Amino acid sequence: MRVAAVLSRGAAPSEMVDAELDDPRSDEVIVRIEAAGVCHTDLVTRQGLGERPAVLGHEGCGIVEHLGPAATGLAAGDRVVVSFASCGGCAQCRAGLPGYCAWATALNGSGRRIDSSPTIRVRGEPVFASFFGQSSFATAALTAARSCVPVGDIPPEVAAPLGCGFLTGAGAVLKVLRPRHGDRLLVLGAGAVGSAAALTALSEDVEVVVAEPVRARRALLERCGAAAVVSLDEPMPPVTHVLDTTGRPELIVRALALLQPCGVLVLVGLGPAEVSLDLRSLMMRGLRIRGCVEGDADPAALIPHLIQRYRRGRLPLDRLVTTYPLADLDRAVADQRSGLTTKPVLLPGG
Template identity: 80%
Template sequence: MKISALLSRGSAAGELVEAELDDPRSDEVVVRIEAVGVCHTDLLTRRRLGEGPAVLGHEGCGTVAHLGAAVDGLTVGDRVVISFASCGGCAQCRAGFPGYCAWASALNGSGRRLDGSPTIRVRDEPVFGAFFGQSSFATAALTDARSCVPVGDVPPAVAAPLGCGFLTGAGAVLNVLRPRNGDRLLVVGAGGVGAAAALTALSEGVEVVVAEPVEARRALLARCGATAVAALDEPVPPVTHALDTTGRPESIARALTLLQPRGALALVGLGAAEIPLDVRSLMLRGLQVRGCVEGDAVPSVLVPELIRRFRDGRLPLDRLVTTYALADFDRAVADQRDGRTLKPVLLPGT
């Protein structure tokens, strides 16, 4: 199948090219992409791959165009969100934690199917594809049917980030930290993940404090009901729960000092591999520190719940999104970096 795809090479500007998408196997589907979120992981991977040609994108939303022979539960024309890939059969998948799938690295980051076969070719040459099981910076993506979650008539630009960024933030709140009405949550960093976490906690009746240096992001979340500060060296009340999206050692250490006894901190940001921790303080105050991948979520369960909250007006995710044409990828990234955009979403059809 001929598609248009954004081909990346290191940190250079992406190039829209004609590409050949492989035919779907029995358990795969082709999704015509209507919207795809831009995530920090796309940028990190682009740098990691160096000059190797790649089609990235892992927050795709669109309509099912072709079905493999063994696919059931989906029909052509269904609008779906494509989430991360998992095998479905390992111990973690069977236990309901597909984010920790035994094959997660190979399925999501190898650039190929699990058997090593490519899914995208440019000028008859295989390129890095199958990113998070999809590579959706394109007009169509090939993916495993089990990664697709039907979303009905939700606007594609709102639904797309539910595949990863919004899913991670919301899941960290609902599945890992689980604050209750009357608790106070600190969110460090209000990009797409942190902002989604803050809105989700507010929908639970939880008091939210957001630490974010970008004034426009602080203002937006303040209008949604959060207390917003520019930095953690400002006065911040003690909190029962904290979520760090930055991966910065100084932010993690400061968040721990703000936790009340028996408080919990969840980590979702990739940063320094090692940081100093006051283990005595952790023990004496009964604190918990938890890593969290993809919000500890089963996408087919959490995505419909978040959509229900959006439709009910409790989770205004549309306020976080700014849309761009696929060809404007570099402008979208620059706007996000400069604070003009919180969550950029690309529209391949424009």
């Protein structure tokens, strides 16, 4: 199947190319992409691949067009969010924690199917694709039916980031931190993940403080009901919960000092592998530190729940989104890095 795709190659400008998308196998589907969120993980992967050509994108939303004979639970014409890939059969998947799938690395980050077969060719040559089981910076994506979550008539630009970024932030709050009325949550970083987490906590009637240096992002969340500070150097009351989206060791250490006894800090930001911590303080104050991948969520369960909150006006995720034409990936990335937008979403029809 011929598609238009955004080809990335290291620091070189992205380019729109004609590409050949493989046919779906028995448990796979082809989704015509209507919107695709741009995530920090796309940028990290692009940098890590160096000059290797790649079609990235892992927050796709679109219409199911072709189904393999064993693709169940879907029909042609369904609008779906395409989330991360998982095997469905390992112990973690069976426990409802597909983010920790035993085959997660091979399925999401190898650039090919798990059997090493390519899914996208450009000019006749295989490129790094099948990113998070999809590669949605294109007019169509090939993915496992298992990765698709039907979403109905929600605007695709709002639905797309539920595949990863919004799912991670919201899931970290609802599934891991679990703050309640009377608690105070500190969110480090107000990018897409942190902002989605802040909005989710506000919908739980939790007091939220966001630490974010970009003025526009602070202002947006303040309008939604959160308090905001430029940095942790500002005076701040003790907090019961912390979500770190930055991965910055110095912020993590400072945030731990702000936690009340028996408080919890959850890590979703990738940073240095080592952080120096005062273990005696952790023990004596009963603090907990917890890692979190993809919000500890099963997308098939949490995405419909978040959509219900959005439709009822409790979770205004649309306020975080700015749309761009598919060909403008580099402009979207630049605007995200500068803070002009919180969550850029690419529209193939834009």
